[in-house]
Amino acid sequence: MARIGFIGLGNMGLPMAINLLKAGHEVEGFDVSGAQVDRLVAAGGASAGSVKSAAARADVVITMLPAGKDVREVYLEPGGIIESANAGTLLIDSSTIDVETARLVAAAAEARRLPMIDAPVSGGVAGAQAATLTFMVGGSANAFARAQPLLAAMGKTVVHAGGSGTGQAAKICNNMILGVSMIAVAEAFVLAEKLGLAAQKLFDIASKSSGQCWALTSYCPVPGLVPTSPANRDYQAGFTAAMMLKDLKLAQDAARAANVATPLGAEAAALYGLYAAHGEGARDFSGIIRFIRGSGAV
DSSP states (O other), X not given: OOEEEEEOOSTTHHHHHHXXXXXXXXXXXXXXXXXXXHHHHHTTOEEOOSHHXXXXXXXXXXXXXXXXXXXXXXXXXXXXXXXXXXXXXXXXXXXXXXHHHHHHHHHHHHHTTOOEEEXXXXXXXXXXXXXXXXXXXXXOHXXXXXXXXXXXXXXXXXXXXESTTHHHHHHXXXXXXXXXXXXXHXXXXXXXXXXXXXXXXXXXXXXXXXXXXXXXXXXXXXXXXXXXXXXXXXXXXXXXXXXXXXXXXXXXXXXXXXXXXXXXXXXXXXXXXXXXXXXXXXXXXXGHHHHHHTOTTO
C-alpha cells in the first residue's frame, strides 16, 4: 500500500482521497480549507499541515487544483512539491489545466528524478464519490504503470493517452464535444416545443436514431426523461456551467496555439460565457437550455 500526499481536497479531491483510504492506502491531505482536511481526518486520513510536509513524507503525491496557476505555484515555487519530494516519488496531477503548464511542470519534475503524469478526470462529483471516474493520462509508460492501480481505486476507466500533456489534451477535446453537443440537444428540444412536438416523443425518436449522444441519453437537459439528469433537480450541479466554461476556454487557448479552427467550440464558449454572466455559473451546465429557452432563472 502507498503513502499518499493528497493536495486539494475540494468537491472532487476529497471523495477521491477517501476512496484511496477505502482501498487501504495511507493518505495525508492538505487544503486551504481546514474544514475539508477535517473531513478527510474523520474518514480515516491524516492532516499533512502543509504542501511541503505532504510531499516530503509521501511515496505518491496527487493534486486536484482549480487552475494552471495553482498547479505552477504548488509544484514549482520554493517549498513546493518538486523541491520537497524525495527522488522517485510519483507525482499525479488530476487538475484540468492547459497543456503548456502540464508539460512545463512535468519537465521540471523529471529533471529532479520525479516521474509525473497528468491525469485529469471525467465523471464529476458523482463519479468521484462512486469511484467511477474516467482518467485520461499523459506521461511515460513506466509512470503510467505505477499510477494505474491508484487511479483504478478512484475510477472505472483509466486510459493512457500518450506523453506528457496528452491527458489534458484529451480532457479539453472531450469536453469541447460535450459542451457543443449539450447546446445542440438543448436547441433541438426548445425548437421541438415551439413546433408542438412533445419532449418525450423527441427523446424516444432521437435516442434511437442518428441524433443519439451522451448529452441526450445520459444527461438530458429536459426534466423527466432521464432519471439521473440534474434537470430533475432544478439543475443542481454535477458539473457546473463555470467548469464547462473553463474547459471550453482551455480548448480555445489550445486551438489558437495550434492554429486550428474550432468555430463551434468558440460559439459554445461564448454561449456558456453569457450563461455564467447571468449568475448561473454554479448551476449545472445542462441548465443552458433555460438560457436558450429564455425562461427560468435567466
